[in-house]
Amino acid sequence: MARRASPEQVGQATVKDVAALAGVSISTVSRVLGGTYPVATATRAKVVRAMRELDFVVNAHARALAGAHTKVVAFVLDDVTGPFHAAVARGVEHQATTEGRLCLLCTTHGDPQRELAVIELMREQQADAVILVGGAWEDSEHQERMTHFARALDRSGSRMVLCGRPTLGPDVPATVVEYDNENGAYAITSHLLSAGHRRIAFLGVIDKLTTTTQRVRGFTEAHRAYGLEPDPGLILNGDFTRASGHQMTRQLLADGKRFTAIFAATDIVAAGVYQALREANLRVPEDVSVVGYDDIPLALDLVPTLTTVHVPHDELGRTAVRLAINRATEPVQHVMLGTHIAVRHSVGPPPTP
Amino acid sequence: MARRASPEQVGQATVKDVAALAGVSISTVSRVLGGTYPVATATRAKVVRAMRELDFVVNAHARALAGAHTKVVAFVLDDVTGPFHAAVARGVEHQATTEGRLCLLCTTHGDPQRELAVIELMREQQADAVILVGGAWEDSEHQERMTHFARALDRSGSRMVLCGRPTLGPDVPATVVEYDNENGAYAITSHLLSAGHRRIAFLGVIDKLTTTTQRVRGFTEAHRAYGLEPDPGLILNGDFTRASGHQMTRQLLADGKRFTAIFAATDIVAAGVYQALREANLRVPEDVSVVGYDDIPLALDLVPTLTTVHVPHDELGRTAVRLAINRATEPVQHVMLGTHIAVRHSVGPPPTP
DNA sequence: CGTCGTGGCGGAACCGGTTACGACCACGAT
DNA sequence: ATCGTGGTCGTAACCGGTTCCGCCACGACG
Numbered sequence: 001m002a003r004r005a006s007p008e009q010v011g012q013a014t015v016k017d018v019a020a021l022a023g024v025s026i027s028t029v030s031r032v033l034g035g036t037y038p039v040a041t042a043t044r045a046k047v048v049r050a051m052r053e054l055d056f057v058v059n060a061h062a063r064a065l066a067g068a069h070t071k072v073v074a075f076v077l078d079d080v081t082g083p084f085h086a087a088v089a090r091g092v093e094h095q096a097t098t099e100g101r102l103c104l105l106c107t108t109h110g111d112p113q114r115e116l117a118v119i120e121l122m123r124e125q126q127a128d129a130v131i132l133v134g135g136a137w138e139d140s141e142h143q144e145r146m147t148h149f150a151r152a153l154d155r156s157g158s159r160m161v162l163c164g165r166p167t168l169g170p171d172v173p174a175t176v177v178e179y180d181n182e183n184g185a186y187a188i189t190s191h192l193l194s195a196g197h198r199r200i201a202f203l204g205v206i207d208k209l210t211t212t213t214q215r216v217r218g219f220t221e222a223h224r225a226y227g228l229e230p231d232p233g234l235i236l237n238g239d240f241t242r243a244s245g246h247q248m249t250r251q252l253l254a255d256g257k258r259f260t261a262i263f264a265a266t267d268i269v270a271a272g273v274y275q276a277l278r279e280a281n282l283r284v285p286e287d288v289s290v291v292g293y294d295d296i297p298l299a300l301d302l303v304p305t306l307t308t309v310h311v312p313h314d315e316l317g318r319t320a321v322r323l324a325i326n327r328a329t330e331p332v333q334h335v336m337l338g339t340h341i342a343v344r345h346s347v348g349p350p351p352t353p
Numbered sequence: 354m355a356r357r358a359s360p361e362q363v364g365q366a367t368v369k370d371v372a373a374l375a376g377v378s379i380s381t382v383s384r385v386l387g388g389t390y391p392v393a394t395a396t397r398a399k400v401v402r403a404m405r406e407l408d409f410v411v412n413a414h415a416r417a418l419a420g421a422h423t424k425v426v427a428f429v430l431d432d433v434t435g436p437f438h439a440a441v442a443r444g445v446e447h448q449a450t451t452e453g454r455l456c457l458l459c460t461t462h463g464d465p466q467r468e469l470a471v472i473e474l475m476r477e478q479q480a481d482a483v484i485l486v487g488g489a490w491e492d493s494e495h496q497e498r499m500t501h502f503a504r505a506l507d508r509s510g511s512r513m514v515l516c517g518r519p520t521l522g523p524d525v526p527a528t529v530v531e532y533d534n535e536n537g538a539y540a541i542t543s544h545l546l547s548a549g550h551r552r553i554a555f556l557g558v559i560d561k562l563t564t565t566t567q568r569v570r571g572f573t574e575a576h577r578a579y580g581l582e583p584d585p586g587l588i589l590n591g592d593f594t595r596a597s598g599h600q601m602t603r604q605l606l607a608d609g610k611r612f613t614a615i616f617a618a619t620d621i622v623a624a625g626v627y628q629a630l631r632e633a634n635l636r637v638p639e640d641v642s643v644v645g646y647d648d649i650p651l652a653l654d655l656v657p658t659l660t661t662v663h664v665p666h667d668e669l670g671r672t673a674v675r676l677a678i679n680r681a682t683e684p685v686q687h688v689m690l691g692t693h694i695a696v697r698h699s700v701g702p703p704p705t706p
Numbered sequence: 707c708g709t710c711g712t713g714g715c716g717g718a719a720c721c722g723g724t725t726a727c728g729a730c731c732a733c734g735a736t
Numbered sequence: 737a738t739c740g741t742g743g744t745c746g747t748a749a750c751c752g753g754t755t756c757c758g759c760c761a762c763g764a765c766g
Contacts, residue, residue, distance in 0.1 A: 011508070011510070012722095014721095014722060015722065016723095025747080026722090026724095026746090027724080027745075027746065027748095028745060028746080030723065031744095033723085039744075040744060040745085055505055058477055058722085059418070059477065059479065059721090060414075060479065061414040061417040061423070062414075062722035062751090063722080065418055065723070065751045065753085066723045066725080066751055067723085067725095067751085079443065080433065080446060081439050081443050081650075083436070086433050086434050087434055089433045089458075090433045090434050093458060102459070103457065103458045103459065104457055105456045105458040107443070107450075120410060121455060123410045124410045124412065124413040125413045126365075126412065126414060152408055155365075156364060157364065242653070278656070297434075297595070298651060300595070301595075367751095367752055368753060369752080369753095378717075380715075380716060381714090383753065383755080384714095384715090384754095384755095387754075387755095390714095391714070393713085393714060393715085396714080411752085412753065414752080414753090415751070415752035415753040416752080416753055416754080417753095418752080418754090419721055419754040420721085420754060
C-alpha cells in the first residue's frame, strides 16, 4: 500500500523526496534544514531549489522525535473571554513567540478536574513549559495531585509554571510568578479608609480561590491598621461575573445594610455594582464609592472611570514563559510582581448624612 | 551514551519500559493504549499496572508520526485581548475540545507577513485545520499567497478555514464561515434612518479590511433604500481602537461637521465615541445617537447601553472547527451566519433644532 | 485422534526526521 | 610521488510509537 505512486503527487513531501530531486542524500537535506553543519554552497542551492519546488515543510513531529526539544509551551486558563486572563495570555503568547515557541491553549471553565486532565495532555505533547494562569482552588487534594504533576513534568525535562497563584511548597519543582494580591487590596482599602470611609462592603468569591482569599486578607489588614475590624455582614460571596456584582449589590441594598463604599473583587464585578447602583439612583462616587481589582480596559469605559488595582498582566505572562524556558540561566524561579492602585474617579468622600 | 542507566530513573517512561516491567511485548502495550484490538483481561491488567507504576504517558509526537492523525487544530487571530476575537476563540476552543482536539494559538498583531509565516508553522505541525479568525487585508498579493497555502494544506490532508472573512474564490479548497456584515450594517443603519436620522457619520477602517468594506457597503445601501447618498465627509478612517473612536469623534466635532448619529464600526470604537461626546457635553441619545457593531460584553456596560449588531461569535468559532474537522461528512463548506441588531438605549430621535 | 480455525501475542517494518561515524575527494606539504 | 588533512557527503542507527504478518496453543469438529 504505497502512500503515493509518484513523489509530489499527493501528501506532504518528505526529506526523501527532496533528496531524490536534488540528487543528494537525506542527511544532506537535513543538514541544510538544520543549518548546523557545513554544506557546500552549490549543494545547498540544489537542495533549496528542490525544497521550494516540492513546497516542502519539515514534519514537526518527526523533528521533535529525533531531536530532543519540542518548542511548544502550553498554557491553561479559565476562559479566554475573561479580559484579565486574556491579557496574561497575550503576554504569554508574545514571549513564547519571541523565544521561538508555539503556544498550546486549553481552557478549564472552572473545572479543577479538567485542569488535571489538561496537564496530562500537555505532558503527552512534551510541552517544555505548562503555564497555569489564574487563581487556584483552595483544595488540598487538588494541590497534592498538582504537586504530583509538577514532579512528573520536572522528571521529563518540562516545567510547571504557576502564574498568578501561590507556590505549592518549597520542595515542589515549579516556577512561580505571583502578583501582590494582598498588598494591592491593602493599598486600595487604605485609599478608601483615608477618604473617610468606614463601612466598606467586599464583594467576591470567599474561601474558594487563592486570589480572593489574599485580597480579603489585605482588606482586613488595612482595616486593622486603622484600628477597625471589617463587618462580616458586609463581606458577600458570589462569583467573578457582572451579574454577580449586580445581584450582590441589590442584596446589600435590599437588606438595608449601611455602607458608603464597595470593594469589588474584580473590575467586572464592579461593572455589575455600577449597574445596580444606577438602578437604585445612587451616584458614584457622591453616594457610594466603588473600587475594583485588575485594571482591565473596561475600567476606563465605566462612568465614572474606575479606581482599581493595576496588575501587570502582560509582564505576568511574559516572565512566566521567560523564567520557565530559560530556567537553566535564570536563578530565581519565584517572583512576586508588584501592584499599584490606579486612581481615577470612582472614589470620593463618604456622603455627609 | 545511554539516556538513562536504569528504566524509570529519569526522563519519560516509554512503551519499552512498560513492556519490560509488565513482561509483555511493546506491541501488546501499544494495543492496550489504542484500545483497538483484543487483549486478554489479565494481560491488560498487568500492562495498566505497569503504566501506572511508571507514570507513563504516550509521546504525542511518536504517535502522530506512526499513526496518521495529529489531533491538533490551529487558529490564528489578531490579538487575544480583543473581546470579539476572544469570543470567537472561545467557540473554537470549545468545539475543538469536544472533537477531541488540542488548540494551537498564534497571533499576528495585524501583520499580514506574520500571518503567512504562522500558517507555514502550522503546516509543519500537521494541524488538521488552520482557522484564520477575523477580517482579511484587501491585498491581492496577500490573497494569492493565501490561496497557495490553502492548496498546500489541502494537499497534505489539512484544511484552511476562513472565519469571518470572505472566500478566496470558488476553486480554492477552504472552508468559509462568514457572518453577514453587509446586512447587519444595513439593518442598523436603517434603524437609525427610520428613527429620523439623515446625517450619520461612519467611523472605521476604510478600504483595508474586508469586514469594514462590507459594513460600509451595507451603510451605503441602507441610505440608498431611503433615496439618500451618504456624505463622504462623514466617513472617517481610523482603526479599531477606543482611542481612534475618541479621536475621530473629536475631529468630527472640531471640524464643525453636522451629524445627528454615529455608526461606529466596532463597539470598542463606540466606547471612544462615548467618551468624546461626554467631554463635549453631548448626551447620548438626546444629542447624538450612537450604534456599534459586534455586541461584545462592553456594550452592556456603556451608559446608555449600546444598540449594536449582534454577531454570533461563539457559533462562528464552533462551526468553523466543526465543518473543518468533519468535512468528510459535512457537505456544505461555506456558511453565512446571520446577524441581528440588539436594540438598547443609545438611539433616539434626532434632536429638534 | 488428527486437523482446522481462531484468539492472543511477539517480531519487525515502518512513520520522517537527526546525527555519529566513516568514506571519499582534492588539495598542499614533505 | 606519497602522505596527511580538512572539508563534504553518504550510511545507518536511532527517537517512540503503530500496525501488518505470522507463530503458537488451544478448543471444536469431523
